[in-house]
Amino acid sequence: MSRCRLPPTPASQITGEAVYRDRRRLLKALALAPALSVAGCRGEPPPPQDIPRAAGTDATGTGADAAGPLTRYEDATSYNNFYEFGSGKADPSRAAKTLVTSPWSVAVGGECAKPGTVPLETLLKGLVPEERVYRMRCVEGWSMVIPWLGVPLGEVLKRFEPSSDAKYVAFTTLADPRQMPGIRAPILDWPYREGLRIDEAMHPLALLVTGMYGRPLPQQNGAPLRLVVPWKYGFKGIKSIVAIEFTRKAPRTSWNDMQPREYGFFANVNPAVDHPRWSQKSERRIAGDGNRLFADRIATQPFNGYAAQVASLYQGMDLARWY
Template sequence: MLIRKPDAIQSSEITPERVWRARRDLILGAGVAAAGLGLPGWAGRAWAANAPVGEPAVLPGQASPLSVMDKQTSLSDITSYNNYYEFGLDKSDPAAHAGKLQTRPWTVSVEGEVGKPRTFDIEELLKLAPMEERVYRLRCVEGWSMVIPWVGYSLSALLKQVEPTANAKYVEFVTVVQRDNMPGVRAGVLDWPYVEGLRIDEAMHPLAMLVFGLYGKVLPNQNGAPLRLAVPWKYGFKSAKSLVKIRLVEKQPVSSWIKAAPQEYGFYANVNPAVPHPRWSQASERRIGEDGLFSPKRKTLPFNGYADQVAALYQGMDLKANY
């Protein structure tokens, strides 16, 4: 039996109705309906055709003991098969359109329930802590996964700089909106800017990472340049891209997907094979680029395989209710 790649599945099977309807309208309006049919390899050629001139700057990091030993996903797949709805709703859209993203100058404000609120220039952030290369699993809610060698350091290194107060219970992340450079924000799929959040102890966990690069080079635009989150035990939508504001707050933030579809996207979003999405199972996944078109699905691991490190954060919680 032919096993379909994730992007060969009908969008209505894998995407909230609000999104796939907007996707259909956007594609029809643009006259590019065929774009949604490309497999990851074809999308890689789309990225090559739209890549900015010149090679990305080198950004090395020391090998980290926090890395997993899984086979890494190829750079071409990582940079051509993306969810970044600000640039479009198909997996190939970010690679095709993100070249217009302006990443300099860039600042990130860290504010709220902190003793020392501060705005950081991106160059300051690049020097704030030693860079590490951490090979992390990425599991997306649609059922596909990757293994990515991120370059960056623990988010806690930044948060400690601003001295969180006792009232800082959560951390809210706000991403950039560049309306002239991001065609997807005109689709009205979400209420922009994109907002995500973590509990403070999740944000301070060593695995929660500020990412500035991958495969030893500066982060490509379609992957969330110039800096993003990587929270490897949660579904991919929690790892917000192109950050411009971090707010420490007392009350749980209302994230973009909770606001758009609260019945489908929970605040915690821990990878959990025992809790299905309302319209599809989370018990298995397909790793992008693994053994071609006929690759079998693999079992999804609780907490994406990071249970030994993070399960204690949720001791006593009902992870079906707190999905």
Template sequence: MSLREALRIPSREITDETVYRDRRRIVGALAASGALGLAGCAKADAPPPPPASKIDPARMRAGFTTNETRTTYQDVTTYNNFYEFGTGKADPANAPRTLRTSPWSVAVGGQCAKPGRLSLDDLLKGLKPEERVYRHRCVEGWSMVIPWLGVPLGDVLKRFEPTSKAKFVAFTTLADRKQMPGLSYPALDWPYREGLRIDEAMHPLALLATGIYGKPLLQQNGAPLRLVLPWKYGFKSIKSIVAITFVEHMPFTSWNDEASDEYGFFSNVNPAVDHPRWSQKTERRIAGTGSKLFADRIPTRLFNGYAEQVGSMYAGLDLRKWF
């Protein structure tokens, strides 16, 4: 069996296309009727303002590394979620190298004093890339430990001087069918979009990544520029970013729009809040040893083990409603 075949989701687990296409209408009707309970409220309501939290630099730096065994470069670059290049885990690595990453720029605007366009070269001017070893937890229950190379997201955002009206930050992925063949499949409402509360975006752990293992990002890993948010589920770490917008209200995000009962706006890793179709109490670390892809299951930690660094941002927040 080839790697591509081994990593594909079994056909018995794939939702029938007719059911999939009707899913949004069904979810919308359930939300309107209140049948989704508290989880369904997160989409319509606005979250409460964040509490005042004090950043402890030493505590933040302690979160920039871990002694846990790193996932191998081979596994990090061949087992991926990037639907723009296919929905199977091996599809992004096996896809033709069609993404043009140079030149690359990001449009930055919205509620800021200095809107503009940021090129990849401009990004690195005055900001020395640093390596941070972060745990990466996927909503499907698997996890990795990855040495990322990048610059603090907050340092980049400050260049554009967000105003007091900037309560959230919205991000958009490239959507070009010539470069991203997966866009021809209606898996989501393209382009892929994500968002953060402004304090989350400015948090020292939030990284704008340009590489892994000291090498530039590959196409399947979100080249040339992606977010890394280690305390959140992996789909929040948007890839191949082309736009960043400061906004006053909670922005549209792709998976939350597709299924708000399954994918909350915050999507912080939380073992006490299960996905409707599976438990989040444990995770499978990518093992990278011999023919065994996954190691034995281990307990999932609140905020993916970064509670000491990020917990104060969610003090008093109902983590079941605002999951």
């Protein structure tokens, strides 16, 4: 597999430094995200932060117009895949309030110089949260446009000084049947596992997310820490992360283990490669106009529309074989 220098993140995808200097209330909210998420276990989520507009952008300040109209917060938090809380799309929003998200720690190990188990606050300490509007495409054929709040995954991974033997990064979700009723059912081989190649993990578009829509991340969306990789199908976005490991070989991943014909390790959005049971050439956007859940179908773009930024990572690969 070839490796290329990673292209820089386009300015349209990242909020400018001047905007973030004006977002002190937002940054305080993100720093307190684990504690605020616990409050969300027992009632409504905290109100969205007052995020100033950046010149030439919409209210999110991150170029949402380029990604498409935002999905409504109500839809993005009530139509989810999080099988630890049930297989129905509405199950997570009903059941996930049992998830206690503070205190929270992440164990980091494998091929690195500084392994250890660290509190979430320490894991993210000193990193300035970024707000990015990303298109998200599910392998089932629906998609959303969501303003995420988080930090570049690569900046976090560098703190543990991965060695030259670290070719992949593996992630593991919490598996606690007391908090997660869905894992009492043998839907998957729990705990949920995902993985990226190291150059994918270091790409500036890959985010470790702690919030969305100016609020701390809700439990059903993966609180308090989840992965967002916008050029891949949604099942790569592992939620409620408790472990990160640098590995020499490609790690086992849950959906690929269960059904390798349907779920490849790379999971890049590729409309030219059909799912065995349906076409991937189009998608139904959850548009959030308040009148209907789904908008009309639209054409699916290679790499979910991020080909200019990430296609070089896969130069020379057969993307029909390495799906």
